Amino acid sequence: MQYTDTNRPKERMSGDSELDALTTQPTIFARGEDKISERALRALSPQEMLWRHSSVAGLSDALIMMVDDEVLNIEMTEAFLIEAGYKHFVNTDAPELAVPMMRKELPAVLLLDLSMPKVSGLDILATMRDDPVLRHVPVIVLTSSIDPHVKLKALEMGAMDFLSKPVDPTELGLRIRNTLAASAYRDYLSQHDGLTGLPNKQRYHREVAVALAAAKVEGYHGALLHVGVDALGRINDALGRSIGDQLLQRISKRLASCVQTEWGGELSSEHHNPTLYRFDGDEFAIIVPRMDGVHSAAAFINKLLEDATVSFRRHGSPELFVTSSVGVSVFPIDGMDPDILTRNAGLALRHAKQAGPHRYEFFSPKFNELAQSRLDLSAELRHAISRDEIELLYEPRVELATGRVVAAQSVLRWRHTSGRIIEGDELTELAGSSEMDVALLEWQFEELSKHARNWRAAGLHPIPVGISASLANIRPSDLGHLADATIAAGMEARHLTLELQHVGVIDRLPARETMEMAALRKKGFRLAIDRFGSTSSVAHLRSLLCDEIKVEASFLRDLGRDATLQAMLLGIGDLARRLRLTCVACGIDTAAHLAFLKKNGWDQGQGRLFGEPLSGLAFAARWLTRSGKTHRVLLPGESE
Structure with missing residues (x-):
């Protein structure tokens, strides 16, 4: 989509005047550099990252925004990036519209010219720096200015990179790709636990809201499960934090395997599967987007309890077993507010731990009674x-x-x-x-x-x-x-x-x-x-x-x-x-x-x-x- 300022007066030129302007006014690329070889284009493609990571899998879908008062520069850049493999762009040749556009649709990277009428690129950088959301948008400055003070000022105000016009297209492609990759990895780190690699509490809170909204539209039940490792603090005190971290990593792998076996099953909705998260300390969480009945949830929880039980032995010491407990809140029965449901699941986990290790409790007394009955039946079946x-x-x-x-x-x-x-x-x-x-x-x-x-x-x-x-x-x-x-x-x-x-x-x-x-x-x-x-x-x-x-x-x-x-x-x-x-x-x-x-x-x-x-x-x-x-x-x- 191309945004233009329809109120800006445009002077009409004769054909000769237009030709003269193109030959004398610098464009974003040097003459003859708007086309590069197919091999070079492949090297610039976001799919050809030498360093591959799940966080950069969707770079070609990233939204790239360009602000430049010369329409020709915008057209040349977009044509080049489309050829390089990118798909989504917004732009404007009216710099006063840039900030409102970014607030409406946040770009993954901004290509910004500095020398523009009415509102300069430095003005836009200053506004972005003071905005709690826009300050995190990576900015690559593209300008014909050769003043080193201008460059330093732009970098000081938050620009991530600086390229002088005319820009080498290969360099521009690499700078965009690497900037997007670094930004994507930064976002990945902000949403994932460093010890286990699982989505973290910040992402959990956001996706609980998404799951509740979907359940409300479709009219089905779901659940939040909080899983706490029993007596992890005593293990850390007695054997050291490194042993505790190793146990958490082992438990996370076993829980992740258990959760993945339910993908596409009766605990999944049309668009969402059960997902595992790691909170701070000894706690994990699972969003179950759909739950047809207490029997399916109880069977899944019982399997979680078994899979979260791990053993370890230190040289010369007896084998130790580490168990976990589970607290469950069910929506919409226990509420439809993400914070309330999360609190209820935490309370249920605390009550489960107080009752003894290797247990689970539903926040709802009625569901808890039914689920406990099923757990008792599972135990009795061993002797039947x-x-x-x-x-x-x-x-x-x-x-x-x-x-x-x-x-x-x-x-x-x-x-x-x-x-x-x-x-x-x-x-x-x-x-x-x-x-x-x-x-x-x-x-x-x-x-x-x-x-x-x-x-x-x-x-x-x-x-x-x-x-x-x-x-x-x-x-x-x-x-x-x-x-x-x-x-x-x-x-x-x-x-x-x-x-x-x-x-x-x-x-x-x-x-x-x-x-x-x-x-x-x-x-x-x-x-x-x-x-x-x-x-x-x-x-x-x-x-x-x-x-x-x-x-x-x-x-x-x-x-x-x-x-x-x-x-x-x-x-x-x-x-x-x-x-x-x-x-x-x-x-x-x-x-x-x-x-x-x-x-x-x-x-x-x-x-x-x-x-x-x-x-x-x-x-x-x-x-x-x-x-x-x-x-x-x-x-x-x-x-x-």
């Missing part, structure tokens, strides 16, 4: 297996065309001592937050082996059984070991279907792990992509060869009210047939669901319409036979 509170059940998978039971779906259920039944996603999340997911999966394989042996001993014909496993929680090689152990216990590979969730993880695994999936298939195990349409998509069919896809149950939940879901289901069914994959519909709970799927030629399905999950013994008695021809499901209204 030894107390025989976990059971492995089976629900039938049905061939929709005939109604015959063709496979079984394993279901884990926790009968809590309080009488509460915990299963499905809630049990999966609890297992993940308490690091019990792999142990629970191993127990599930062992129980399946035991049930299969019992069925075979009774002379019953086995059918394939599906077991769900998340690749986000277990490596393919470990899954392969569990599957091989099941076969060693007497089960046939063709009777075990490994139903894989979060299969997108496989793209980031080492090649040997990817090869493990192909090896499992060669051994005869069936592979299924679970929750198709939710944690997996069409793209994953290219990265993982499988035998079947299981469609997320939510597709059927609103089938009657959403024509889009109907179209999507038809498309998925057609895709599976073209790829010769078995297509399994999950969540068939009504006769209307079944009628739609049968009408459109779906292969198989499972859901409560076909019966509740049964124990291994009850399932065998109800569905398995010695002949190998399984029983047919009787739907509501049908008789034997």
